[in-house]
Amino acid sequence: MTQLELELNEVKTEVGNMWALVTSQLNKAREAILHFDKDLAREVMQREKRVNAFELKIDRDCENIFALYCPVAIDLRFLLAALKINNNLERIGDIADGIARYVIDAPAPFPAPLMEATQLLRMFQDSINVMQDAKTAFETEDTVLARTIFEKDEVLDRFNLAANRQIAEVIKKDINLTTEAMYVLSIIRKLERVGDQCTNIAEEIIFYIEAKVLKHLQQKQ
Amino acid sequence: MNKKPTSPINYRLAKSRAYQVLIIIFAMAITIPLFFIIGYIFVQGVQKINWTFLTHIPKPVGESGGGIANALVGSLIIVAVAAVIAIPIGIMCGIYLSENKRSKLAYWSRLSVDILQGVPSIVIGIVVYFWIVKPAGGFSAFSGSIALAIMMLPIVVRSTEETLKLLPDSLKEAALALGIPYHRVILSVIVPCGISGILSGVILSVARIAGETAPLLFTAFGNPYLSGDIRKPMQSLPLLIFNYATSPYDDWRDLAWGASLILLLWVLLLNIFTKVITRRWKIQL
Amino acid sequence: MEDTIVRAQNFNAYFGTNHVVKNVNIDLPRNNAIAVMGPSGCGKTTFLRCINRMHELIAGAHVDGKMYLHQEDIYDMHPIFVRLKIGMVFQRPNPFPNLSIYDNVIAGYKLVGMKLPKAERDQKVEESLTKAALWNEVKDSLHKKGTFLSGGQQQRLCIARAIAMEPEVMLFDEPTSALDPISTASIEELFFELKKSYTLIIVTHNMQQAARVSDRTAFFYLGELVEFDDTKQMFTNPKDLRTQNYITGRFS
Numbered sequence: 001m002t003q004l005e006l007e008l009n010e011v012k013t014e015v016g017n018m019w020a021l022v023t024s025q026l027n028k029a030r031e032a033i034l035h036f037d038k039d040l041a042r043e044v045m046q047r048e049k050r051v052n053a054f055e056l057k058i059d060r061d062c063e064n065i066f067a068l069y070c071p072v073a074i075d076l077r078f079l080l081a082a083l084k085i086n087n088n089l090e091r092i093g094d095i096a097d098g099i100a101r102y103v104i105d106a107p108a109p110f111p112a113p114l115m116e117a118t119q120l121l122r123m124f125q126d127s128i129n130v131m132q133d134a135k136t137a138f139e140t141e142d143t144v145l146a147r148t149i150f151e152k153d154e155v156l157d158r159f160n161l162a163a164n165r166q167i168a169e170v171i172k173k174d175i176n177l178t179t180e181a182m183y184v185l186s187i188i189r190k191l192e193r194v195g196d197q198c199t200n201i202a203e204e205i206i207f208y209i210e211a212k213v214l215k216h217l218q219q220k221q
Numbered sequence: 222m223n224k225k226p227t228s229p230i231n232y233r234l235a236k237s238r239a240y241q242v243l244i245i246i247f248a249m250a251i252t253i254p255l256f257f258i259i260g261y262i263f264v265q266g267v268q269k270i271n272w273t274f275l276t277h278i279p280k281p282v283g284e285s286g287g288g289i290a291n292a293l294v295g296s297l298i299i300v301a302v303a304a305v306i307a308i309p310i311g312i313m314c315g316i317y318l319s320e321n322k323r324s325k326l327a328y329w330s331r332l333s334v335d336i337l338q339g340v341p342s343i344v345i346g347i348v349v350y351f352w353i354v355k356p357a358g359g360f361s362a363f364s365g366s367i368a369l370a371i372m373m374l375p376i377v378v379r380s381t382e383e384t385l386k387l388l389p390d391s392l393k394e395a396a397l398a399l400g401i402p403y404h405r406v407i408l409s410v411i412v413p414c415g416i417s418g419i420l421s422g423v424i425l426s427v428a429r430i431a432g433e434t435a436p437l438l439f440t441a442f443g444n445p446y447l448s449g450d451i452r453k454p455m456q457s458l459p460l461l462i463f464n465y466a467t468s469p470y471d472d473w474r475d476l477a478w479g480a481s482l483i484l485l486l487w488v489l490l491l492n493i494f495t496k497v498i499t500r501r502w503k504i505q506l
Numbered sequence: 507m508e509d510t511i512v513r514a515q516n517f518n519a520y521f522g523t524n525h526v527v528k529n530v531n532i533d534l535p536r537n538n539a540i541a542v543m544g545p546s547g548c549g550k551t552t553f554l555r556c557i558n559r560m561h562e563l564i565a566g567a568h569v570d571g572k573m574y575l576h577q578e579d580i581y582d583m584h585p586i587f588v589r590l591k592i593g594m595v596f597q598r599p600n601p602f603p604n605l606s607i608y609d610n611v612i613a614g615y616k617l618v619g620m621k622l623p624k625a626e627r628d629q630k631v632e633e634s635l636t637k638a639a640l641w642n643e644v645k646d647s648l649h650k651k652g653t654f655l656s657g658g659q660q661q662r663l664c665i666a667r668a669i670a671m672e673p674e675v676m677l678f679d680e681p682t683s684a685l686d687p688i689s690t691a692s693i694e695e696l697f698f699e700l701k702k703s704y705t706l707i708i709v710t711h712n713m714q715q716a717a718r719v720s721d722r723t724a725f726f727y728l729g730e731l732v733e734f735d736d737t738k739q740m741f742t743n744p745k746d747l748r749t750q751n752y753i754t755g756r757f758s
Binding site for chain 3: 002003004063064067068069070
């Protein structure tokens with residue numbers, strides 16, 4: 001293997017490691033909501049520093065490869081995709097961090113009817129699954145899998161849309177739940193953004209493997 | 222012929238053809254005499270050559286038979302000694318000149334070699350006569366070899382120098398960069414790589430002096446008997462031809478023809494040998 | 507702190523009165539690939555040739571200042587010893603045309619009359635050719651003349667020849683500029699292996715090559731050493747404006 005290939009593989013591994021870290025952040029945030037575990041939430045906020053450090057390192061490594069090797073074709077596309085995916089992952093990390101903050105701020109666990117009405121945990125699990133799928137697609141260079149992410153994001157979008165109505169219903173039934181309902185709504189919004197970030201990631205994966213640009217297209221196969 | 226507008230072209234074509242024919246005629250004018258000479262000598266000489274011819278010395282006047290054994294042996298010895306003297310000196314001089322392009326000594330050496338090449342062979346013979354024959358008290362094959370060696374030197378020096386100059390500097394650099402001492406670079410790298418050129422120069426110089434007569438007139442002088450002593454006068458093929466060709470005796474003239482053919486064959490073979498050797502030893506650079 | 511193997515101190519080189527290398531001070535670390543780059547005529551090749559004392563072979567060439575190998579001044583040593591420890595590979599591959607591939611590799615021993623026992627010779631040839639990534643291609647034709655190989659193979663043969671002398675430092679004077687891209691790539695890959703055993707100093711006018719191959723890079727301009735730094739640093743954020751102008755192609 002040439003030196004360039006070794007360096008590119010390094011970047012790929014690092015991105016994979018960051019991915020695993022961010023996924024575990026999301027998992028922990030979900031656990032924190034489920035068990036209303038503020039300690040776990042604090043762990044997530046601590047780990048956020050590591051996510052940021054990862055982002056800086058990957059940025060720098062990509063910059064070095066550009067400077068030293070002047071890569072072309074698939075190598076160039078891979079690095080451009082890796083830079084953007086790096087960014088997306090960092091934002092997902094921020095989302096996990098944000099959700100953890102809500103758990104810490106929340107005075108009491110979220111009430112069961114609220115959770116069931118919005119299917120918060122289900123949506124959370126779905127968004128984590130989408131993350132996993134995206135990671136698999138990236139590591140195995142599977143563009144078919146990458147394309148399924150667009151549909152899965154639609155599911156999350158639907159959850160988000162439905163949530164408006166559902167939350168309104170819950171508040172109408174019991175006005176005391178308003179504060180918690182606001183928190184839950186915010187969390188749902190954030191989870192919807194996880195789906196958007198994963199959509200961007202999927203677009204980058206397809207760009208780097210197939211050289212097709214799917215950004216801003218209405219119809220995505 | 223009609224006065225067509227193309228007639229100037231016809232005229233130019235005809236002129237071109239005429240020149241072509243003229244050139245071919247001149248080329249043949251050179252080649253034909255050469256073949257005539259070779260053919261004539263061959264025809265005249267081949268009948269005279271037999272085993273007796275090659276192994277016996279000339280008989281005294283009046284007796285028939287005899288041969289040119291003393292001249293053959295004499296030529297071989299004189300040329301061999303000349304080669305032994307001239308070749309090492311010539312090659313070393315050539316190496317020096319190719320390695321030192323700008324020194325004062327190189328300038329004067331080169332000049333001397335060039336001038337020496339133009340000195341008439343009889344003058345060289347006379348000079349050697351005064352320097353060696355007179356002080357030594359008599360003619361000798363050795364003085365003849367010296368005279369011939371002086372004639373060989375310019376050819377060997379020049380061809381060695383030119384061959385080595387053609388070798389790329391990168392060869393020397395490669396050897397020096399390996400930590401090889403300078404004298405070894407020359408002896409083990411430069412000379413072996415130039416060996417074909419050097420060898421052809423050597424053989425050409427031998428071919429050149431094989432038939433020289435004038436330098437031997439006052440030095441080796443000639444000898445009716447077979448002798449191996451280089452301190453004494455010795456017979457050689459050109460001397461024999463010189464002396465016997467215009468003699469009134471038929472037997473002696475026959476010997477001269479035979480000797481001419483032998484000498485001619487010798488020079489021809491040396492030249493062909495040179496070509497073969499350079500092709501075989503030519504090192505792909 | 508890395509071990510310094512070659513150090514130049516206030517080093518100058520001249521061709522007669524022409525001052526070609528001006529007051530260079532540089533510490534070259536061991537087991538690194540160090541690229542020396544710069545525009546034509548900047549003195550990089552002259553500087554390289556001073557390191558193994560090939561510069562002084564040209565009439566009128568002289569130097570002043572100090573050049574140390576470990577702690578010894580190479581200008582106090584006999585040039586032959588210097589060249590035994592510091593090997594060189596040239597721009598145009600120059601295997602000896604009258605020697606076979608086998609003999610070419612051990613030419614450094616053979617041509618000085620050093621007779622090694624056959625087993626040792628065979629081993630040295632195999633090791634050197636393996637380290638030069640040429641063994642598999644020529645192991646069945648060791649008796650053939652070196653000039654029948656392709657350009658890239660000839661250059662690797664020259665590398666093997668230098669390796670056989672077991673130097674500590676290997677100098678490369680634009681080693682791939684006469685080769686096609688594939689051969690160039692194979693020799694660049696070789697550098698990554700070689701630097702584990704030797705210190706490599708590579709003059710190149712191809713700055714992308716300097717970027718790909720080296721750990722440290724020195725930039726020469728008009729005879730001066732302008733900048734000497736980690737390659738990554740040099741190519742992402744050079745300290746001197748002249749360096750930046752050179753690598754961005756603002757001047758050739």
